[in-house]
Amino acid sequence: MSGPHDPPQGQPAAQPEASTEAVNRRAEVLPPNTTQASLLAAAAGVPKIRMRGVKKAFAGKVVLDGVDLEVPAQSSMVILGGSGSGKSVTIKSILGLVEPDEGVIEIDGVDVLRLPRRDREALGDRIGMLFQNGALFDSLPVWENVCFKLLAQKRIGRAQARDRAAEVLAQVGLAASVGDLSPSELSGGMQKRVALARAIAARPDIIFFDEPTTGLDPIMGAVIDGLIVDCVKKLGATAVSITHDMASARRIGDQAAMIYKGRIVWEGAAATLGHSGNAMVDQFANGEREGPIQMELRR
Amino acid sequence: MDLVLNPLAAVGRGVLGACRTVGNAALFALEAVSHLFRPPFYGRLFLKAFLEIAYFSLPVVALTAVFTGMVLVLQSYTGFARFNATGAVANLVVLSITRELGPVLAGLMVAGRISASFAAEIGTMRVTDQIDALTTLSTNPMKYLVAPRLLAGALAMPLLVLVADVLGVMGGWLIATLKLGFVSSTYLKATFDFLQFDDVVSGLVKASVFGFIVALMGTWCGYNSKGGAQGVGGATTTAVVTSSILILALDYVLTEMFFAQ
Ligand SMILES: Nc1ncnc2c1ncn2[C@@H]1O[C@H](COP(=O)(O)OP(=O)(O)OP(=O)(O)O)[C@@H](O)[C@H]1O
Numbered sequence: 001m002s003g004p005h006d007p008p009q010g011q012p013a014a015q016p017e018a019s020t021e022a023v024n025r026r027a028e029v030l031p032p033n034t035t036q037a038s039l040l041a042a043a044a045g046v047p048k049i050r051m052r053g054v055k056k057a058f059a060g061k062v063v064l065d066g067v068d069l070e071v072p073a074q075s076s077m078v079i080l081g082g083s084g085s086g087k088s089v090t091i092k093s094i095l096g097l098v099e100p101d102e103g104v105i106e107i108d109g110v111d112v113l114r115l116p117r118r119d120r121e122a123l124g125d126r127i128g129m130l131f132q133n134g135a136l137f138d139s140l141p142v143w144e145n146v147c148f149k150l151l152a153q154k155r156i157g158r159a160q161a162r163d164r165a166a167e168v169l170a171q172v173g174l175a176a177s178v179g180d181l182s183p184s185e186l187s188g189g190m191q192k193r194v195a196l197a198r199a200i201a202a203r204p205d206i207i208f209f210d211e212p213t214t215g216l217d218p219i220m221g222a223v224i225d226g227l228i229v230d231c232v233k234k235l236g237a238t239a240v241s242i243t244h245d246m247a248s249a250r251r252i253g254d255q256a257a258m259i260y261k262g263r264i265v266w267e268g269a270a271a272t273l274g275h276s277g278n279a280m281v282d283q284f285a286n287g288e289r290e291g292p293i294q295m296e297l298r299r
Numbered sequence: 300m301d302l303v304l305n306p307l308a309a310v311g312r313g314v315l316g317a318c319r320t321v322g323n324a325a326l327f328a329l330e331a332v333s334h335l336f337r338p339p340f341y342g343r344l345f346l347k348a349f350l351e352i353a354y355f356s357l358p359v360v361a362l363t364a365v366f367t368g369m370v371l372v373l374q375s376y377t378g379f380a381r382f383n384a385t386g387a388v389a390n391l392v393v394l395s396i397t398r399e400l401g402p403v404l405a406g407l408m409v410a411g412r413i414s415a416s417f418a419a420e421i422g423t424m425r426v427t428d429q430i431d432a433l434t435t436l437s438t439n440p441m442k443y444l445v446a447p448r449l450l451a452g453a454l455a456m457p458l459l460v461l462v463a464d465v466l467g468v469m470g471g472w473l474i475a476t477l478k479l480g481f482v483s484s485t486y487l488k489a490t491f492d493f494l495q496f497d498d499v500v501s502g503l504v505k506a507s508v509f510g511f512i513v514a515l516m517g518t519w520c521g522y523n524s525k526g527g528a529q530g531v532g533g534a535t536t537t538a539v540v541t542s543s544i545l546i547l548a549l550d551y552v553l554t555e556m557f558f559a560q
């Protein structure tokens with residue numbers, strides 16, 4: 001595994017020319033299940049994910065109040081924001097797990113909210129997700145969890161799945177023997193890493209990481225950050241991560257966006273976090289009590 | 300005017316709410332059943348649920364059946380002795396067990412065991428995001444979690460009830476011969492002479508319906524549960540209560556249908 005230390009730069013994600021040459025060049029790095037349409041879309045400069053005016057309220061309580069967000073193809077976006085600000089709801093609505101009340105969500109320029117269910121399911125085949133709480137299947141052993149999607153899509157047989165699981169588990173720093181355990185026999189951090197292994201095992205084209213390094217020790221956190229960077233840089237995936245760890249955000253993110261009161265209030269290079277010039281972001285990144293963001297505490 | 304209208308409004312709301320619930324459950328069942336006809340099929344999960352219902356419920360259902368048969372003989376013997384009709388005891392026992400008590404009591408026992416376990420398992424999966432995770436892993440949760448269980452419920456229950464029928468009749472026979480002085484061969488002859496194929500079949504059809512209902516309420520309540528451990532607990536209770544009530548209500552409807560023929 002390579003080190004997690006590529007300096008995050010705002011890479012030019014979408015070249016203006018949409019030549020077939022550029023498309024072919026990408027075809028080598030992209031996962032095998034990437035469609036030609038998405039390659040063309042990427043080459044033409046269409047963002048991988050675009051949200052416009054997405055609103056969502058739960059029982060009258062507004063959570064998303066017009067979120068606008070664009071994630072260029074093959075880049076890594078980090079979403080920041082206070083606890084309960086709607087970060088998880090934002091990515092769940094891109095995944096189709098939460099139905100927004102209003103707004104448009106496009107993937108490769110296709111409006112997913114208006115797609116028929118079958119097409120939407122097909123789209124999901126190319127997307128991976130790490131849930132905040134892991135969401136491992138406790139009725140299945142770890143190796144079946146890790147290879148669940150590959151088995152479901154019949155891309156490998158059960159015999160090969162164990163080897164493949166061991167391979168991916170090794171990438172997240174777990175021994176092959178962990179594969180035979182049940183998720184309930186693992187520590188919290190191990191569960192997180194198994195969930196991460198499950199999210200990336202099928203080499204998805206778009207990956208969502210909901211707090212990938214929470215609950216891990218600092219070194220393992222850095223290793224996981226490196227893995228996420230590899231997914232983007234080496235496999236050509238598009239990553240959207242939620243994190244509260246600023247060091248980790250700077251390592252994995254090309255771009256960062258901050259959500260506050262249901263809207264994206266800032267977007268910029270992840271490297272500038274902490275000295276971005278935006279008072280809100282800097283207060284958040286440096287963890288200061290005084291500033292434009294007021295925590296609603298009762299005294 | 301308000302006093303008159305408000306109770307009506309409350310009743311109306313209640314009825315509408317009930318209709319909505321029934322409609323939702325029916326749509327849920329329809330969707331799940333439609334998945335039984337479209338691949339992929341999850342044979343392994345079907346087998347697991349089938350074993351859980353048909354095999355692991357066997358002890359409790361067997362005990363219920365044996366004791367019911369035993370009690371039935373005692374009760375009917377004392378009753379029939381009052382008008383010298385003790386010869387009909389064997390008929391009464393076999394008919395009540397195959398047509399009525401076998402399916403209903405097995406259904407209620409399975410409602411307690413299976414709908415509770417389905418609701419708790421699927422409910423926990425819901426509140427820990429495992430059902431959402433299935434969706435992101437190219438697997439339809441209705442197809443994976445619900446359809447195999449419904450099929451297992453509908454197919455396993457008749458088998459279970461068949462065993463319960465045999466054991467119930469044997470329980471009756473045991474008490475009749477050992478305690479009440481019936482001659483074994485006459486008792487058995489009386490049992491089988493009056494038993495018709497339809498009696499057993501109508502019981503098995505009921506069993507299949509009850510099995511489906513138990514699995515449906517368990518999966519449906521679990522699938523729609525929210526709000527952590529408390530929500531899952533509530534879903535489990537609702538599943539057991541509604542499936543028990545539905546079994547008794549449908550038992551009447553089905554008996555009426557068979558009776559009318
Ligand atoms: N299914 C739901 N039903 C009702 N309310 C919900 C639901 N999901 C989320 N919410 C509400 O939406 C708000 C945002 O939740 P979300 O999980 O997106 O927060 P978050 O930004 O991910 O926070 P954290 O950093 O703590 O994970 C919360 O106030 C939560 O109560």
Ligand SMILES: [Mg+2]
Nearest residue numbers: 087088132210
């Ligand atoms: Mg969250």
